[in-house]
Amino acid sequence: MKALVCKEFGDPDILVMEDVPEPEVKKGMVKIEVHSVGLNFPDTLMIAGKYQFKPPFPFSPGMESSGVVTAVGEGVTNVAVGDRVMANHGVGGFAEYVLAPEDGTYKIPDNMPYDQAAGFPVTYGTTYHALVDRGNLKPGEVLLVHGAAGGVGLNAVELGKALGATVIGTVGSDEK
Template identity: 55%
Template sequence: MKAVLCEKFGPPETLVVREVADPVAGKGQVVIRIHAAGVNFPDTLIIEDKYQLKPALPFSPGGEIAGVVESVGEGVTRVKAGDRVIAFPGYGGYAEKVCVDQTRITRLPEGVSLVHAAALTTTYGTTHHALKDRAQIRPGETLLVLGAAGGTGISAVELGKLMGARVIAAASSQEKLDFCRAHGADETIDYSREDLRERIKALTGGRGVDVVYDPVGGKYSEPVIRSMAWNGRFLVIGFTAGEIPRIPLNLPLLKGCSIVGVYYGGSLQAEPERGEANMAELMEWFRSGRVTPYVSQTYPLEQAAQALDDIASRRAKGKIVLVTAAGMLDR
């Protein structure tokens, strides 16, 4: 089979495409013929050895895939050969096939797009866990989303609205903010030209925001924490700006707010039953059309480096998805 491999740590252009042996399902495992693989910011980190997940070289990046079950190992009861599924392997998804433990697989309803399904697990799964479990967001609360036009950010805009929040989207251009409004944002902030704190103050009547969804980090985190409402929750999602901020701990004390970590992969291992229930709810929203991941661009598997560069350079709106030869036949 064909696979995109990280043979040495480095930027996207160091990745190579190789022919490798097909995976074989062991006990409790499933081999999936991949049709589409979501491209995510953590993929840009894992290939540079900057992520908490550290697979041994060589490996294929790619933490979320959609495809068709090809074979199952001993003891597998959740799926059978021929089932259409999504999976959350952590890595290994930039390939034509992957072997995944059955606990990381969810069957797909008939009729849904595998390309859109491949964009669901990481971003929408992370956001659903963040807003529901970590923030316990309530209808009528105000949610501020930083980096709101990116794959993770736009999922927060959409799910925040679905959960009844008033959503303020913050991004770096008017084009991106128009995109956010089209996906449900109530208010917007262009933090490339507007004062973030002053704009939050104006939009909330000086009260501040109840929940902040921050996948960006860098220079934006501290002023936002200074703009929290009493009992607010600041969700630490990631650091696409490249800098992990150092937050003065007197701020959560004075604001009466919480800084809450969100590690979706870790939560699935620590609380598998909750994770399974959350995915069932998310899948029902997907099946019914209440949630449809926005895929702005698809690339063939061989152009994985270009896709990762688009993500790392923050050029993408919504999600980018890699499509294999099997996935091309779906079109």
């Protein structure tokens, strides 16, 4: 299969397209034929060697993706072969196939395009965790979002409004 591969830390131009072995499904994992992949700031940090997690070389960047399940490992029950899914898998998304943990793989509606689904798990997952799980945001509260022009910031504005908060956003420049 084809994959965009990082063999050393550096700028994005050090990535190379190569033929690599197709991943084999493992217990608790889901194999996905990738249709779209999200690109996040942490992906650029990872290939530069500046992210908190440093995968062993060679690796394919791409923390999140969407596509179709082609195989499921032992014990997987929430998705099946043929399901349309999005997944948060940490690395490996810039490839034709990726392995994702079952608990990071979610079915997507038939009317959700793959490109939108691929950009959903990381930023929306981060935002939901911050606002709901940690912040316990309630309807009627005021939510101040610094960096409202970035991925997580934009999601915080949207999710905060959906949760019934009054949202105030700040950005770093008039252009943003």
